[in-house]
Amino acid sequence: MTASSDQPHPKTFTAAPALSGSITVPGDKSISHRSLMLSALAVGESRVEGLLEGEDVLATAAAMRAMGAEIRRDEGGIWHIHGVGVGGLLQPQSALDMGNSGTSTRLLMGLVASHAITATFVGDASLSKRPMARVTEPLSRMGASFTTSPGDRLPLTMRGVCPAVPLDYRLPVASAQVKSAILLAGLNAPGITRIVEPIPTRDHSERMLKGFGADLDIEVEADGTRIITLRGEAELRPQSITVPGDPSSAAFPMVAALLVPASKVTIANVGLNATRAGLVDLLREMGGDIAIENPREVGGEPVGDLVITASALKGIEPDPANAPSMIDEYPVAFIAAAFAAGRSVFRGLEELRVKESDRIATMATGLRAIGVTVEELEDGIVIEGSGGALLTGGGPIATKLDHRIAMSFAIAGLVSKNGVTIDDMRPVATSFPGFTALLESLGAMA
Numbered sequence: 001m002t003a004s005s006d007q008p009h010p011k012t013f014t015a016a017p018a019l020s021g022s023i024t025v026p027g028d029k030s031i032s033h034r035s036l037m038l039s040a041l042a043v044g045e046s047r048v049e050g051l052l053e054g055e056d057v058l059a060t061a062a063a064m065r066a067m068g069a070e071i072r073r074d075e076g077g078i079w080h081i082h083g084v085g086v087g088g089l090l091q092p093q094s095a096l097d098m099g100n101s102g103t104s105t106r107l108l109m110g111l112v113a114s115h116a117i118t119a120t121f122v123g124d125a126s127l128s129k130r131p132m133a134r135v136t137e138p139l140s141r142m143g144a145s146f147t148t149s150p151g152d153r154l155p156l157t158m159r160g161v162c163p164a165v166p167l168d169y170r171l172p173v174a175s176a177q178v179k180s181a182i183l184l185a186g187l188n189a190p191g192i193t194r195i196v197e198p199i200p201t202r203d204h205s206e207r208m209l210k211g212f213g214a215d216l217d218i219e220v221e222a223d224g225t226r227i228i229t230l231r232g233e234a235e236l237r238p239q240s241i242t243v244p245g246d247p248s249s250a251a252f253p254m255v256a257a258l259l260v261p262a263s264k265v266t267i268a269n270v271g272l273n274a275t276r277a278g279l280v281d282l283l284r285e286m287g288g289d290i291a292i293e294n295p296r297e298v299g300g301e302p303v304g305d306l307v308i309t310a311s312a313l314k315g316i317e318p319d320p321a322n323a324p325s326m327i328d329e330y331p332v333a334f335i336a337a338a339f340a341a342g343r344s345v346f347r348g349l350e351e352l353r354v355k356e357s358d359r360i361a362t363m364a365t366g367l368r369a370i371g372v373t374v375e376e377l378e379d380g381i382v383i384e385g386s387g388g389a390l391l392t393g394g395g396p397i398a399t400k401l402d403h404r405i406a407m408s409f410a411i412a413g414l415v416s417k418n419g420v421t422i423d424d425m426r427p428v429a430t431s432f433p434g435f436t437a438l439l440e441s442l443g444a445m446a
């Protein structure tokens, strides 16, 4: 899925004059996946506006079609989904190709778990290295069974079961993918599925399940632990969904506008759900001037327009407790730290080692290659900032099939003496089609 052609697409990003303009970013990836999955389980036609048309989401669409949903995009870019009803998924006739997408894989495994169907999941070289035990373990307790590649990895074949056993589960890892997989499995299990979430993670599944009419409750204990209960054998009602702009994509122009001197950029219609907006808080704490205008609600999610003015940043030692609220934004936060004044110490980030690449190691190697002094830690990284002096630059940076590594180093190129060369820009199409053109529209030199 990831390869839009057989050959790598290297690209060099060079020092930019002040960035300016007003842009929007493509739709939220997490919300897009969920809108296709839940629409496919509702009875009747749902419509989705602003769906992210990136390769990861298209992998989810293809899988839902293979399991019986009717999905089409009209000429105006609205997606129409005819669902099969909870419990109505069909046996796919061939392996489900998940491409580069961990979210598609883990959430769809949840869906399959409580249907009496067998499905094989395959993915690209990056996805085939990622751990799946975190979902096979709880889904096995619900009655599903698995044949996996060594280390609980893809390719894997799973046999779902109906009726599945509803689960009462305390999440051992702060993962919205694991939480969502169990909730989606619980939709077609008789009785109550209960999840205890000690560290809150993105709550799009809970919000959207409620929006589709599922019987879902959330209790928050004094220490912040969330207890989510879902009544199974739900009937979902079709919805009209508007997907907000993806804060994880907005992160790149946001950091670019802070770093490139004299920039002023507006990013309109960005999702600002508190379980996702940690980067805005972190950058503000570093001294970044980010204003939120027109705060509003779109499709059950908080949204706003971000106005970003170039700022001198200072190093930071962020609280690891906030990690889930910006988990995919760390690579570009490391670029901000490399340009800030003083040292930054990031800890508590072991989850970064099991993303599309080992994001601690890939970032450490890439940062060194462009002249930044870093120390790699087991669970994080120490970065010595340049205090606003241009980074040396260089490359080619090995992106390891990881879109966020490619985009992070593209932003580093905009504040470098010699430019930064990315070895392969193709993975960017998984989450942010039009990334380079959008940066260029702000005045960036790519």
Ligand SMILES: O=C(O)C1=C[C@@H](OP(=O)(O)O)[C@@H](O)[C@H](O)C1
Pocket (backbone or CB within 6 Å): 029, 030, 031, 103, 174, 175, 176, 177, 178, 180, 202, 327, 328, 351
């Ligand atoms: O649920 C989701 O949509 C996601 C959850 C996060 O993964 P984990 O659940 O593994 O933390 C995140 O990194 C991923 O990009 C999207």
Ligand SMILES: C=C(OP(=O)(O)O)C(=O)O
Pocket (backbone or CB within 6 Å): 056, 100, 101, 102, 103, 104, 328, 355, 356, 404, 431
């Ligand atoms: C980790 C990511 O996605 P996924 O887990 O869906 O591959 C990401 O988009 O940064």
